[in-house]
Amino acid sequence: GAGVSQSPRYKVAKRGQDVALRCDPISGHVSLFWYQQALGQGPEFLTYFQNEAQLDKSGLPSDRFFAERPEGSVSTLKIQRTQQEDSAVYLCASRSQGQNTEAFFGQGTRLTVV
Amino acid sequence: RKEVEQDPGPFNVPEGATVAFNCTYSNSASQSFFWYRQDCRKEPKLLMSVYSSGNEDGRFTAQLNRASQYISLLIRDSKLSDSATYLCVVLFGDKIIFGKGTRLHILP
Numbered sequence: 001g002a003g004v005s006q007s008p009r010y011k012v013a014k015r016g017q018d019v020a021l022r023c024d025p026i027s028g029h030v031s032l033f034w035y036q037q038a039l040g041q042g043p044e045f046l047t048y049f050q051n052e053a054q055l056d057k058s059g060l061p062s063d064r065f066f067a068e069r070p071e072g073s074v075s076t077l078k079i080q081r082t083q084q085e086d087s088a089v090y091l092c093a094s095r096s097q098g099q100n101t102e103a104f105f106g107q108g109t110r111l112t113v114v
Numbered sequence: 115r116k117e118v119e120q121d122p123g124p125f126n127v128p129e130g131a132t133v134a135f136n137c138t139y140s141n142s143a144s145q146s147f148f149w150y151r152q153d154c155r156k157e158p159k160l161l162m163s164v165y166s167s168g169n170e171d172g173r174f175t176a177q178l179n180r181a182s183q184y185i186s187l188l189i190r191d192s193k194l195s196d197s198a199t200y201l202c203v204v205l206f207g208d209k210i211i212f213g214k215g216t217r218l219h220i221l222p
Contacts, residue, residue, distance in 0.1 A: 042199075
């Protein structure tokens with residue numbers, strides 16, 4: 001497919017469980033972003049990569065959150081010991097280089113922690 | 115102060131009316147600006163980029179005021195299908211920051 005693909009679309013996790021969310025960006029896109037979106041809120045920045053380098057992880061809410069993009073393509077966002085406050089939609093976006101290029105989003109993973 | 119701020123609304127506007135949203139940003143070195151639209155339970159999608167000279171796309175007009183660090187979106191002759199959340203997006207370097215979004219409801 002030509003777009004950003006995220007999996008799974010929905011994930012229900014028991015509190016304390018570890019989860020891994022996957023993002024397949026558009027082929028050739030250098031930049032990849034992760035956002036957390038709570039109900040009724042705008043997307044909150046978590047982290048971003050340029051190729052395999054994680055250039056900014058200032059938005060990760062705690063050390064339970066970890067992201068990687070080892071080969072500069074697919075990225076995984078891992079949440080350890082999930083808590084109820086982690087329930088949200090996790091959006092991935094990718095973008096090619098250039099000042100006015102748009103970011104394309106995946107459909108998101110809706111995580112519910114019970 | 116938040117990096118990007120928007121009035122969350124909701125704006126309840128009758129069909130056919132004109133509605134305007136503003137957004138302010140804190141970093142004067144910001145380079146690029148966009149408006150995205152997000153429908154309920156969907157991902158954000160680009161509505162339009164915002165250029166220094168201002169730009170128009172059909173019923174939509176976007177403007178940038180660098181001196182005052184705000185951008186605006188004007189929707190003329192609003193349609194029921196314009197009901198959505200409008201997200202202000204600012205690019206700092208290679209980092210994309212979103213506002214919380216402004217909810218718009220077009221009333222029949």
